Amino acid sequence: MIDPKLELEIKLLHSRICQALSDPNRILILYSLHEKPCFVNELVEALDLPQSTISRHLGILRDRNLVTSERDGSTVIYKLVDHRLIEVLDMMREILSTQLANSAEIANKLLD
Amino acid sequence: MIDPKLELEIKLLHSRICQALSDPNRILILYSLHEKPCFVNELVEALDLPQSTISRHLGILRDRNLVTSERDGSTVIYKLVDHRLIEVLDMMREILSTQLANSAEIANKLLD
DNA sequence: ATCGGATATCCGGATATATGGATAAAAGGA
DNA sequence: TCCTTTTATCCATATATCCGGATATCCGAT
Known part of the structure; x- marks a missing residue:
């Protein structure tokens, strides 16, 4: 069901990059x-x-x-x-920041 | 030596996002x-x-x-x-692709 | 040749994570 | 209520990863 080419590329992506970022x-x-x-x-x-x-x-x-x-x-x-790696990490930080903002908003609503 | 705020944010980034991407x-x-x-x-x-x-x-x-x-x-x-997560993954795939292209180039030079 | 500083590797132990079969829980239909 | 379908959780095992002290290696200086 999943494109076998994508699957292979993702396995490679994981072992070459994602795994390295997982610490x-x-x-x-x-x-x-x-x-x-x-x-x-x-x-x-x-x-x-x-x-x-x-x-x-x-x-x-x-x-x-x-x-x-x-x-x-x-x-x-x-x-x-490759300094694009930092761009990637910074983009993840933005996602995280959005996430935290949403959590804070929900928490505030519960306190009303 | 490393900004303690950055350090905390990175720990959070790791546990909330990077770890999730590490499979x-x-x-x-x-x-x-x-x-x-x-x-x-x-x-x-x-x-x-x-x-x-x-x-x-x-x-x-x-x-x-x-x-x-x-x-x-x-x-x-x-x-x-957050679909930006896919943008992040795609950017990593580009980094990987650059990496593989460089490896191929080096391999070709060695064969000359 | 030897010494000391810098870096890489080794190793044993602790911890974390992935796996998948078995089972429980949730929900809708008979 | 009982059965079926769908999904979540439990459990034991296997594997991976991290850690840091001890040790080896590399290199320049004496």
């Missing part, structure tokens, strides 16, 4: 990299998480080609590949 | 509902999954206010609440 720390990393390229250490400090945790999340984003890593001497600099 | 079957359900409102049974047939599986996914989407359910006699009709 709040990874989303925060993406926002940090949107502002400017960062060393791993900078992200460790920005998110206040153990280095192994940051590195693991970066590995997941790297595997999916959402960020690139480039060695610069003894450090590694990470960059956001 | 291919739920994405397919959203696309189905984008075409037209559907009964549970229609989705069972469209996705070819057990009814309990579909109902569970619908419950997750309903909890997050991404879809609404309305009883109509003995059946229940589900509707997509």
Whole structure:
């Protein structure tokens, strides 16, 4: 009933992008990299998480080609590949904001 | 280092929206509902999954206010609440498509 | 060659999530 | 009331994911 091509594309979309976005720390990393390229250490400090945790999340984003890593001497600099990803996240935030506004409206009506 | 307000908003974004999108079957359900409102049974047939599986996914989407359910006699009709969600998914598909095009280009260069 | 800083990977354990059969609940008809 | 259809929930199991300390690796400096 569902177009098999769409189904395949959605499975790919899920495994390559949606899954990567399904962790709040990874989303925060993406926002940090949107502002400017960062060393791993900078992200460790920005998110206040153990280095192994940051590195693991970066590995997941790297595997999916959402960020690139480039060695610069003894450090590694990470960059956001496609900044449209931030547009996507911002659009989701707008949807969320609409949702919250609706909830507030309903709550107010109940209080009348 | 990261704005605490942003951090809170991202956590909310994750739990209310991103998490819901982190399953291919739920994405397919959203696309189905984008075409037209559907009964549970229609989705069972469209996705070819057990009814309990579909109902569970619908419950997750309903909890997050991404879809609404309305009883109509003995059946229940589900509707997509905010069609911007499909815009978001389509934008991710474009990012994915760019990604795949780049991979193909690199592969071709390697073959020269 | 060795050392120290930076980063990646390993590993065990805790937690979360998906799955689908079985069952319950809701609603309408006989 | 009983039966059927439709949908939701329960349950046990399987799988995935996260976490962070410990360890390995990479690299430049001494």
